[in-house]
Amino acid sequence: MKTDQRLVAAAASLLDTGGESAVTIRAVAQAVGMSHNAPYKHFENRSALLRAVAFQDFAALTNAFAEVRQLRVRPLEKLKQALTVFVSYAQEYPARYRLLYSDPSIAAQGGDLEAAMKPFAEVAAIVQECQNAGDLPDVPNVELTGLIYASVHGLIDLQMGGRMRQEKGLTDASKGVELLIKLLQPLRDSGG
Amino acid sequence: MKTDQRLVAAAASLLDTGGESAVTIRAVAQAVGMSHNAPYKHFENRSALLRAVAFQDFAALTNAFAEVRQLRVRPLEKLKQALTVFVSYAQEYPARYRLLYSDPSIAAQGGDLEAAMKPFAEVAAIVQECQNAGDLPDVPNVELTGLIYASVHGLIDLQMGGRMRQEKGLTDASKGVELLIKLLQPLRDSGG
């Protein structure tokens, strides 16, 4: 494994075990057995290292969504599974999720954020299938996908931050996702 | 103005001008003219100071929502205005918004997060009015409000992070909010 990759792996591991603040350049260096400033030969700064972790995971998410898209199930079922992947990823790796979807370090820099768009594009393709099947409303695909994507992110983010355990309400994000999909159905048979 | 309040005000000001990382205990102390460690006589640590800023703004948001609720307009119009308040606040004070709705410092500690629930409760009341008027679907109020709240947060958060400027799509969060409300209408007259 190349040094770059070892650094990224170490950073990801520290992220998982100790959260973002645990990912110090010094700790990463120690984890791979270098002196405290050696990482600067591989990454411009701490931000760049974190971005490398994020891009690796954007790619992994993209693959996961692409796999879901190829399943032989109803479009709406694909969408549900894709969103479940999203929620599960966030629950299993909360710090990574925050890095990818809430951290200012990853914010729009230049062309870099293309990687961040790929998972979105996969979900958009699934949403389009749902729209073609009449399972989601006939509005511009990008807008609808943006809304769904944002809603799921919001549910995850608020849940992780403990800002939404209002009474019994939405204890977990998956319940919110279910409701979202249900309410977006263009035609609903009444109740139950 | 009491010293506590001056510290909170200075912290808020630094937050607005330089972002979260600019709110160092030392900078806050300097801003109010104390020595670098004097703030510790007023707040247990940096996190507690940030929480004080957040609670102040949770209260302000609660008031703003409460005012909207008392307007003499259609329920759905109230909801639109309330969500506009939300989006505008986030756009005008992005760092504060992140502190209130995305920062782990504010995450569920103990009873403190009651303050964070008050804006939610105001929105829930408006949503209930909409439901009573038949302008929003007849599902449990807390769940529906949670979904709307989370969706708006997600739109704001993804927009701020530059993670959603997919082509023309959702350039700004307000467009997403519009679409959300439109799609949540239980009865829609076709198109246009």
Add this chain to the structure above:
DNA sequence: ACCTGAACACCGTTCAAGT
């Protein structure tokens, strides 16, 4: 190319005193 030790300018936080 890749690694190292020393150093700088910051942090949050604590402590022993001062008024």
Add this chain to the structure above:
DNA sequence: ACCTGAACACCGTTCAAGT
């Protein structure tokens, strides 16, 4: 009660060298 200076253990980052 409220404030202070000195100090500790961290950071990110830079630099002059070493192999």
